[in-house]
Amino acid sequence: MVAGTLNSISRVAHPKGSTIFPTPEITNRKDRTQAAVAFNTVFHAGSINDRAGRASCAILSSMFNILALFSRVSGPWGARSAARTSTVVLLSIGCFASAQTADLIIQNVHVYTGNASQPVASGIAISGDKVIGVGDDIARYAGPSTQRIDGRGQTVVPGFIDSHVHMAAIGELLNSFDLRHVKTTAEVAAIVKKAVASAAPGEWVEGRAWDETNWGGAFPTAAMLDPVSPANPVFLRRVDGHAGWANTAAMKALGITKDTKEPPGGKVVRNASGEPTGIFIDRAQQLIAGRIPPATPAQIDKRLARAAEECVRLGLTTIHDAGISRAELDAYRRLLAANRLPVRVYAMIGGSGDLWREYLKKGPEISDRLTVRSIKLVADGAMGPRGAAFWQPYSDDPGNTGLLILKKEEIAAVARDAVEHGFQVNTHAIGDRANRTVLDAYAEALGGKNDKRFRIEHAQVVSLPDFALFVKYSVIASMQSTHATSDMRWAAARLGPDRMQGAWAPKRFMALGVPVTNGSDAPVESVNPLWGFYAAVTRQDHEGHPPGGFMPEQKMTREEALRSWTAAGAYAAFEEGRKGTIEPGKLADFVLLSQDIMKVPDNQLLKTHVTMTVLGGKIVYREQ
Numbered sequence: 001m002v003a004g005t006l007n008s009i010s011r012v013a014h015p016k017g018s019t020i021f022p023t024p025e026i027t028n029r030k031d032r033t034q035a036a037v038a039f040n041t042v043f044h045a046g047s048i049n050d051r052a053g054r055a056s057c058a059i060l061s062s063m064f065n066i067l068a069l070f071s072r073v074s075g076p077w078g079a080r081s082a083a084r085t086s087t088v089v090l091l092s093i094g095c096f097a098s099a100q101t102a103d104l105i106i107q108n109v110h111v112y113t114g115n116a117s118q119p120v121a122s123g124i125a126i127s128g129d130k131v132i133g134v135g136d137d138i139a140r141y142a143g144p145s146t147q148r149i150d151g152r153g154q155t156v157v158p159g160f161i162d163s164h165v166h167m168a169a170i171g172e173l174l175n176s177f178d179l180r181h182v183k184t185t186a187e188v189a190a191i192v193k194k195a196v197a198s199a200a201p202g203e204w205v206e207g208r209a210w211d212e213t214n215w216g217g218a219f220p221t222a223a224m225l226d227p228v229s230p231a232n233p234v235f236l237r238r239v240d241g242h243a244g245w246a247n248t249a250a251m252k253a254l255g256i257t258k259d260t261k262e263p264p265g266g267k268v269v270r271n272a273s274g275e276p277t278g279i280f281i282d283r284a285q286q287l288i289a290g291r292i293p294p295a296t297p298a299q300i301d302k303r304l305a306r307a308a309e310e311c312v313r314l315g316l317t318t319i320h321d322a323g324i325s326r327a328e329l330d331a332y333r334r335l336l337a338a339n340r341l342p343v344r345v346y347a348m349i350g351g352s353g354d355l356w357r358e359y360l361k362k363g364p365e366i367s368d369r370l371t372v373r374s375i376k377l378v379a380d381g382a383m384g385p386r387g388a389a390f391w392q393p394y395s396d397d398p399g400n401t402g403l404l405i406l407k408k409e410e411i412a413a414v415a416r417d418a419v420e421h422g423f424q425v426n427t428h429a430i431g432d433r434a435n436r437t438v439l440d441a442y443a444e445a446l447g448g449k450n451d452k453r454f455r456i457e458h459a460q461v462v463s464l465p466d467f468a469l470f471v472k473y474s475v476i477a478s479m480q481s482t483h484a485t486s487d488m489r490w491a492a493a494r495l496g497p498d499r500m501q502g503a504w505a506p507k508r509f510m511a512l513g514v515p516v517t518n519g520s521d522a523p524v525e526s527v528n529p530l531w532g533f534y535a536a537v538t539r540q541d542h543e544g545h546p547p548g549g550f551m552p553e554q555k556m557t558r559e560e561a562l563r564s565w566t567a568a569g570a571y572a573a574f575e576e577g578r579k580g581t582i583e584p585g586k587l588a589d590f591v592l593l594s595q596d597i598m599k600v601p602d603n604q605l606l607k608t609h610v611t612m613t614v615l616g617g618k619i620v621y622r623e624q
């Protein structure tokens with residue numbers, strides 16, 4: 001992306017290097033600075049040599065098609081030396097090729113390409129799953145069988161990439177039901193009845209957020225659910241999570257009777273004869289919740305498919321699943337085979353157990369739809385419940401410095417294995433002590449600048465001197481803009497003024513050239529990337545508080561925010577050569593939006609919605 005055509009060729013020559021963020025191994029300081037400047041201008045609208053961009057399209061697209069052929073032979077990323085040799089061949093063949101016929105063209109749109117050499121355009125031509133042309137003269141790619149879409153002036157951006165989600169949990173939440181606004185127990189029963197109708201025999205049915213104050217204040221009972229679910233166990237959590245409501249089938253399945261004792265800190269509500277009524281308070285919920293059998297393969301399939309559907313509805317074309325189990329990986333494979341997975345998945349192996357050891361033996365697995373080349377570790381807890389690890393106690397809880405879950409040596413051991421076997425390490429770190437511990441562990445395995453692209457997930461509170469260590473060891477900050485706007489209510493009370501300086505601070509990283517990729521941590525936050533985009537540029541909640549934004553100096557520009565949700569996500573997964581921007585040769589992953597998110601006033605951003613999501617040239621979501 002440094003200099004248009006020339007740079008596209010250099011990407012061919014260095015398939016493993018980055019044109020988005022510099023590869024320290026292969027660039028000197030001056031190159032790095034130029035690359036950083038170029039990266040920072042990627043999403044600026046303007047007209048950098050539009051005509052030259054168009055002229056090079058046909059040549060480039062031919063080149064990329066040949067490259068695609070080549071890469072099928074030599075593996076997804078090609079071998080670096082072999083690719084170098086082939087560059088010359090590609091150049092000479094490319095010059096004689098003519099424009100291809102598109103399968104699909106999208107016209108009359110305002111495209112923010114993310115490509116610095118051609119930042120805006122009014123049309124996109126697609127052949128197969130790739131973009132073959134971007135420009136204002138896109139009709140020349142049309143043939144007799146080309147499908148044409150008139151975008152009616154809508155805005156197009158590259159498909160959003162969420163660098164940190166938990167798909168199974170998103171799907172579980174979407175598949176369970178929310179009883180927050182339900183006003184009677186009869187209504188609850190009707191909702192349960194519907195859920196039971198689509199459940200397998202004996203499958204657990206779960207819901208949440210009932211509130212007895214909605215119907216006069218009396219706790220409900222198992223008997224109210226039994227007629228609608230005589231055989232399927234049902235467990236519904238109260239709105240605050242402090243009580244659970246089970247039916248008789250659930251109690252029967254777990255052997256809960258009159259004789260069941262309550263655990264300390266819990267209460268089983270009983271009738272006059274001592275029989276449990278179906279309400280379990282506080283720790284007594286563990287008698288049920290702690291013993292619900294693990295999800296079946298069919299349930300996991302259903303959850304992941306549901307989550308993927310939601311992702312594409314919201315404009316996400318790639319997600320990074322932050323820690324998957326073997327059961328989830330198997331489910332992804334089944335869904336892919338059955339064509340039920342409409343989103344691309346970059347899966348992080350959850351923890352250093354069996355699955356990780358197995359992958360160390362067989363090496364990374366890389367494809368357009370499902371890639372496994374990283375591990376997710378967790379170094380500390382979360383700040384809300386004061387589990388994140390700090391050097392000094394929480395300002396609102398003297399004596400408590402949180403908890404480090406992994407020792408530096410444990411992280412370093414995994415990191416060394418990862419380096420040796422070609423994997424990336426992505427470690428959750430919230431507190432300043434956790435962040436430093438992870439950086440020190442990474443340092444042992446990495447030694448200095450590198451292109452291993454290790455990440456710290458969240459990178460939420462970093463001691464000011466430690467920001468430089470991200471640069472020193474080429475570590476990516478994988479942040480969530482919505483965490484800042486959710487946590488801002490209690491942030492200062494937990495941290496005090498000194499630590500706040502390095503908290504939720506993407507711009508501090510960006511000022512140093514540290515790549516910042518964005519995500520939602522859904523279902524902790526909404527998976528809607530436009531909400532994340534809004535939080536990144538306003539640092540406000542949905543009501544516009546606080547005025548001017550929380551730590552306003554940390555607001556991203558719209559260009560930076562879009563990049564953090566697209567190109568940076570691609571980079572954080574070694575995929576910048578294939579996605580993250582809209583340009584010839586890349587996967588045709590993009591979204592149409594109802595409003596121009598680069599121009600509308602802040603308060604309009606949340607009203608913007610996705611009207612179409614295109615993944616690999618196929619429409620995977622279209623607003624009805």
Ligand SMILES: [Zn+2]
Pocket residue numbers: 164165166322521
């Ligand atoms: Zn997470």
